[in-house]
Amino acid sequence: MRRKIMKLLQTEINPYVSSHGGSIDIEDFVDGNVYIRMSGGCQGCGAASVTLKQGVEKTLREHFGDKIKEVIDLTDHGAGSDPYYAPSK
Amino acid sequence: MRRLLLFVSTTSYRTDAFLAAASELGEPVSLVVASDRRNALEHLTGGSTFAVDFEDADRTLAAVARNADRFGAIGAVVSADDESNLVAARTAEALGLPFHSVPSVEAAGDKLVARRALRDAGIPGPKFAALSVGDGVERAVEQAARLPWPRVLKPTGLSMSRGVLRVDDEAAFREGFARIGRLLARTGGDQVLAETYLHGDEVAVEGLMDHGELLVLAVFDKPEPLVGPTFEETLYITPSRHPESLQAAVLDVVRQGCAALGLRHGPVHAEVRLTQEGPVLLEVAARSIGGQCSRVFTWALGQSLEGLIYRQALGLPLTVPAQLRAAGVLMLPVPRAGELVRVDTAAAESVPGVRAVSITHPPGAAVPLPDGDRYLGFVFADAGTPSEVESILRMAWGRIVVDMQ
CATH class of the missing domain: 3.40.50.20 (Rossmann fold)
Structure with a gap:
């Protein structure tokens, strides 16, 4: 399953987030929970949670249905030095 | 669904x-x-x-x-x-x-329009004058001449204290007006509001207007004096330690202000000065509290502010406890403009009662406050009493090391 998710991220997700200088990788898959890490322009990006919830999670559910419980972001967004959209007030 | x-x-x-x-x-x-x-x-x-x-x-x-x-x-x-x-x-x-x-x-989104609406509704407020950056500083000095010192200059279209300056004499007025002009050249806008400075403590009120009725979620004390020259927010502590009668008077002016502006349904965030003559509404925004401060409701109310806002918008029942747990947030001020090298929060995180520390600037970031639009970070705490929360947040604040160049 982890390999399938990795492949989906590489073929369906990362080609698009790379246009914002970002990348999303799977760290683990345990009991239906997908642990991911964002880097580059995604790390610290103000839109990262929208990308994750509305884009990545939705796409994973469409492909794998109930096998996906939750997508959990392990990224240290505070350390993102080059976010595509820097959060502000 | x-x-x-x-x-x-x-x-x-x-x-x-x-x-x-x-x-x-x-x-x-x-x-x-x-x-x-x-x-x-x-x-x-x-x-x-x-x-x-x-x-x-x-x-x-x-x-x-x-x-x-x-x-x-x-x-x-x-x-x-x-x-x-x-x-x-x-x-x-x-x-x-x-x-x-x-x-x-x-x-509510324009400080001058709001000030006029509050005045027209007979709600006490500071004397004010409308100024234009485009008209130049000489005209501004002339237009504000009748206002006593000290004064406060505010861009009318910016929020979160951005560009708000106390000026105590004409030289400071000229300098402040020029500084706001530079800020507005970056952000857009031309209008500046000059007001008389009001002495006194400040509190913030978070609420939901529900078909014209104010549902009060929290009254926050701001124990760090906001006396200028800039007005960066730092400590917000709830529940308020001010006497109940004074809090009731605060809520009255907030209700009056919402009615004067026509705010009837949705979140509101109000700032009130506690002057010797009574509470004065500085402004009321048609939105909820900014930054990451809303996280404080997780500890104060046991539920998220955003969840309450959704529930109200969806017409779902709202359940808000009558008594808040003491909680607070520190909006971490930037010591000076420059490039952030690192923020060491480990010692602050170890202070008992600190629930979360969130640094929002990455290393290497240019930090342009106080005219900027970002906080350095946020510290959250809860405890048995508001005084304890304040002590915890001040202790955490003192332990945060900000390294800038």
């Missing part, structure tokens, strides 16, 4: 909290997100995420209608920020959904 349309700025600190709250409502809710910039995965979201122009309500309405074919009818509208408030109000009006009215959002 209920569909909720969330307007949120792409760079908002609030996005994570609003997205998380949608899945914690205990009701199946489908979230549709409209932001001011395009998401990289927009094409994969089935129309549930799309970009709109916050400055162009007509185009936004067209985009909502276009995407509605894909995601279905919208049942509620919520706005996360000042920037998205007006298009949210226009959209709610067009869809016949409850929200603050368009004129009330316009009034």
